[in-house]
Amino acid sequence: MPNSIDTGSDVLYVTPTKFAFSLLGEASRSDILQKAVKRYEAIIFSWNETNTPEGPLLTTVMISVDSINDDLKFGDDESYILTISENIGTISSPRIWGALHALETLSQIISWNHTHHYYNILHAPYLIQDSPRFPWRGVMVDTARNFLPVDTLLSTLDALSFNKMNVLHWHTSDAEAVPVESKSFPDLAKKGAYSELGIYSQEDVQRIVTYGLYRGVRVVPEFDMPTHNYAYGLGVPGLILDCPISHPIETSYYHASFDPTSESVYKFLEVFLGEMSTIFPDGVMHVGGDEVDYRCWNETASIIEYMQENNITSFPELYAYFEKRVHAILGTYNLIPMAWDEVYTSAKSVLPKNSIVHVWRGDDTLSKAIKDGFRVVSSSDYYLNNGFDFGGLQVQWQDIYNNDPMPQGLTPDEQKLMLGAEACVWGEEINHNNIEQRTWFRAGVLGERLWSNQMGSEADVWVRVMKQNCRMQQRGIAATPVENMQIFPRRDLRRVCTPFLIPGYKQPDLRKL
Amino acid sequence: MPNSIDTGSDVLYVTPTKFAFSLLGEASRSDILQKAVKRYEAIIFSWNETNTPEGPLLTTVMISVDSINDDLKFGDDESYILTISENIGTISSPRIWGALHALETLSQIISWNHTHHYYNILHAPYLIQDSPRFPWRGVMVDTARNFLPVDTLLSTLDALSFNKMNVLHWHTSDAEAVPVESKSFPDLAKKGAYSELGIYSQEDVQRIVTYGLYRGVRVVPEFDMPTHNYAYGLGVPGLILDCPISHPIETSYYHASFDPTSESVYKFLEVFLGEMSTIFPDGVMHVGGDEVDYRCWNETASIIEYMQENNITSFPELYAYFEKRVHAILGTYNLIPMAWDEVYTSAKSVLPKNSIVHVWRGDDTLSKAIKDGFRVVSSSDYYLNNGFDFGGLQVQWQDIYNNDPMPQGLTPDEQKLMLGAEACVWGEEINHNNIEQRTWFRAGVLGERLWSNQMGSEADVWVRVMKQNCRMQQRGIAATPVENMQIFPRRDLRRVCTPFLIPGYKQPDLRKL
Structure with a gap:
């Protein structure tokens, strides 16, 4: 509205x-x-x-x-x-x-x-x-757990624009794969992607970023670290700690971590993130930071030694040290840093004040980060993959719609720190076959909720959501139905979700436009 | 296996x-x-x-x-x-x-x-x-809540055959729509379908049945009655009771019901089911029978009168009377009757012994129906739409796999009455965009479980399920991923789920074969 x-x-x-x-x-x-x-x-x-x-x-x-x-x-x-x-x-x-x-x-x-x-x-x-009520209205996609073809990402950009959303948060890498080409480190994707075919060339990236630009959608890349990045070590030796006791890499590669005491890691990041900032020109860079597992650090002699020598008395302190170094690198490239909320929780003292905290662990953290003066993006209530790979309940569109994204109890100045939200679509059980279905129409409901605070009556909302759903389908987005067609009071309206049945309907060829 | x-x-x-x-x-x-x-x-x-x-x-x-x-x-x-x-x-x-x-x-x-x-x-x-261990291995699709294009049904038939499954249970109609053409009652679909474009012509039906035949997949049609059939009344006046108090048709059409006391209803069914038995030659006909709501009957004077005149003392008895009449009609066409388990629970005395009871309300009912000598098909644990429109938790493939479909405590003779199972994909939130994704790979896991009792180790099962999943994708079925690609121990295997990336891969054109 x-x-x-x-x-x-x-x-x-x-x-x-x-x-x-x-x-x-x-x-x-x-x-x-x-x-x-x-x-x-x-x-x-x-x-x-x-x-x-x-x-x-x-x-x-x-x-x-x-x-x-x-x-x-x-x-x-x-x-x-x-x-x-x-x-x-x-x-x-x-x-x-x-x-x-x-x-x-x-x-x-x-x-x-x-x-x-x-x-x-x-x-x-x-x-x-x-x-718009909020300046940050996004969807996060994950190309590490399963490879998503370029065309799928373009389609997501189209759907974002149809819902007046303006951010594609691209979770490029994770423990499983590093699929984006780096010219500085060619082996990174060559060895870190699932296969030599599952790589985004820099031309692919440019095509995606430009496609977004032409639709007013920013592409914010994420390079998750210091954990969730086992696959970086496949192409660039020496980055990843070898922790055979707590999580041998064969079976629990998803706990692997950069070595936070290694200068060569920071050297690598300086070159790598610098290169990435040129192919992802957005100006905001997400550096992950979630779910660090200290067990690995605890069993590595060189780490314990380093901590003693440098008077680092706890693992959270070491984690903060890592984040401080990474954020310093982002600073040299004039990038606005963004990270998952663990970085705020465990290392807020080293976080630059222009950081954006991406909250996924509850609205409490959201309010706290705001009260501490950080800008925030909220995703806790918008994991669209919930109910699938992570078990539990699916996020219902009504819950998205009825939930005011703005936390309670903020002053007007604090409210300005609430930038908006992202629907996250983690990729463990997502591929090109179901990402559009899993994302839309529900992410569009979030888009609407973030755009304005005009709600309308419940019946009115149903029909609007249903119409927008059908509109996306007319334009080639594989949205799933809100309900059965009977929800449309007029019979002639019930055809709009099956435009391919209608003689003479020409679906716009969005790739060429 | x-x-x-x-x-x-x-x-x-x-x-x-x-x-x-x-x-x-x-x-x-x-x-x-x-x-x-x-x-x-x-x-x-x-x-x-x-x-x-x-x-x-x-x-x-x-x-x-x-x-x-x-x-x-x-x-x-x-x-x-x-x-x-x-x-x-x-x-x-x-x-x-x-x-x-x-x-x-x-x-x-x-x-x-x-x-x-x-x-x-x-x-x-x-x-x-x-x-096969079980002779009945199926998937139920619902074309009443949303229209599914013919091509979608053909695709489902292909996927069934890839999983050695042999039944497409076609829930043709429901309160919302009657989309299958009847030559005897042309207005039935013309007025009862969502639109004049959302109709399966008899040529469409023949194409679907024949496509199944060529793949060894039977097409079992369902015509749900006496309730879940409001839309029948749109094209053929006089079939549906008008119950303005408990559920006015404008707002709760899904409670509408055939008039069980009306001879014209039985006349209609005699002609209609006879015609349907010619275009659906399978020999088994599913007549629904679920979720009858007696409130409507209770407020209809003519029904109360009829019951008094005919010494029918309760609504379950009236329901049994209806089922008896319907089953007599099926008998005249030599059809094996099949119905949801309410018909067994409330009207077993009138059920012919060759009836197949389709159980959706728990394994208890399954065992009871078997003990009473009926053949059964089980669906209680296989509602693949759960976690979506019906809320609650998604059915996980591991649960399907680890659950022996055969109930405990049956004699060898009783075990023979357990025919198999169907995965049900109710259509409220299903359309052509997501039906394959919602159905596969999980229904294939049921197919495997019904085919043999050979299980293999857990790790082995993961890889087999994943391979079968990728195989379906290679053949054009939009199956969703089991997990991230890392589950494949060999890197070269990880490409098989993205065959479209592989130079020279020719997806078989199944419609022409």
Whole structure:
């Protein structure tokens, strides 16, 4: 739901032969906007229109932006104003990202009439003044547990944009695999990926990042450390501790850890993270930090020795030392650091104040980190893989929707530290066959919840969620049904989730747009 | 796992240019076998073979069957003997269904070597004597809550055959929709389906039934009654009771019920079920019978009156009366009746002894129905949609595997009444996007458990389940991963679940084979 919406009671008609977007001034020089209007023309006009009714038309939508700067960064202005009246619609926004959101909104307002086979707009005229409640609205995908083809990631970027979400958090590596190509360390992916075919080349990465850029979606990479990274050691010897007692690598490789006392580890990270910051230009880098297992450190003589020599009296202190070194490296590349909440819990004293704490262990930690002055992104309630690989209960969309992401008891200043949330889709039981199904429609409900605090009645929410679900399916996203079709009160609406059955329906070819 | 398997320690090689199936005698006149060998050639030889090694080959597999009778019925012999030795393999079976299973087994024994790029057979020679432990191994799909395209059902039939399963239980209708075309009552689907596009024409049904036949999979239709059938009333007035007090049709249509006192209902069923028995030639017909809600009957004056006039003293008695009439109709068409276990619980006195009781409410009911002399099919532990629309926990594949479907405490004669099981995939949150993912690989684990009681070690089971999962994916079934790829001890094996990444991999076009 938009932040603010004024509507009327008129009906306008739209017909592709008498409709055009018009990019005004600066906007006409933005390649992103040029491509976006083509894309949305294909999305909007994908039905087999056979009738052009008599009546007032919407013929032109004029788009203007204050700046066509296409450097997509955290915190960019995403606001827009959309007006629709007879003949003329207008989209205006400070940045191109707002205009992209406005196009999405427009595409949801122009509807195809299944009975009369024409396009129309109900409740015109419109004045929509809109901007997101939270600046961070994301989905996390995991390409370490199973390889996800490039096309699957592109599809996720499309679906994010359809839900006005703006972050793809790419958990690139884990104990199981390191699939992203590094030019500095070619063996890293060559030996650390599942196979030589399961590698993202740097061209692949660029394609993914650019595809996101053109949809206003940032790609935030994660390189998880000091644990969850056994596979780094396959290509670069000397990084991973050998801890044969507590977790021999053959059977419990997922406990393996970087050697926090090894200078060559920090040398490696300096080069590796520097290179990664060039192929992932977002400016925020996630360095994991979750689930460190101290047993390995405890049984390694060189570590105990190092701690004694350097007056490090506990493992959490050693862990903080590691994080301090890693964050110093991020600092040299001017990266905003992001890490899972263990880094805050165990090492907050060394965390730079511009760190983003990614909370996955409960809302309590969320409030605490905010009270300590850190910016936070919340994921505790949004593990969409729950109920599957991790057992337990599936996260229901109603729970996502009914849960206000903003924690209770914060001052207005503290509330500003709450950046938003990410739905996480951990990959143990996820592949290209089910990631879209597992993610959508539920992540879209989170997207809506993060966009605005306008809720609407329960019945209204059902129909809106269902419509958005069908809309994603119309555009080629393999969303799963909210409920049976009967939820739609009108029989003709029940067809929209099976557009492939409808003669003449042309699914937009999003890869080419 | 086969029932009985003897293996050796030789390696044989297989190369498509020097390999042929040979249909002997009668077998050569079976269209089903002719198509099956073509299909399995495409399935087996789908990799990009570049090397033909020196060494002993398997060059011919001779197939003979005692009978090419292609009337696929419950209880048909499915046994086969498969031998593989240098040069010659043999498949022999009483019926063609056994030969189809043997081809599947052979396709799993011939493996592609990812390193050397050739096909080989390890552990030759083979002598496999095989037959299923249970004759009923199925999956139930629901086309009433959401429409499933014909292609989705064909895909399910393929996947069933890959897992040596032999029943597609098609829950055709429910309160929400009646999507199968009836020539006798054309308005039934025209008005009772979600839309005029969400209808299975009789040609569609024939295509589905025939596709199953060619894979040895029976299609058992279900027409649920006397409740779960509101949509029947949309096309044929007078069938459904109007019960505005307890469940007005606008809001609780799923409680609607046939009028059990109306002769026109039985007239309708006589014609309708007769017609359905011609387009669904299986010989078993499932007539539902679950979740009858007596509140509606209780508030209908004509029903109370009828009960008084006919000395029917309770609603269960009226329910039994309805079932008696329905089963009498099935009897006139020589159909084996099948129904959900409520029919057994509430109306067993009227149930013909040849009835199959489909148990969904616990293993207790299963044993009781068997002790009462009924044949049973078990589904209580196999609701693959659990954890999704019905909340609660997902059914884990390990639970399916570790659970012996045979109830404890039965005599050998009673054990014969345990026909097998079906994995149920209720459709509230299922569509063409996620039905394969929700069903497979888990239903395949049930298939394996129903086929034989050979278990193997736990580690062995993991690898076998994973391999079968990847095999399905190679053949185009959108199965979800068992775990991350690391479970495969050999790195080259980890590619098999992403065959589309492998240069030259040709996915078999199963629709044409």
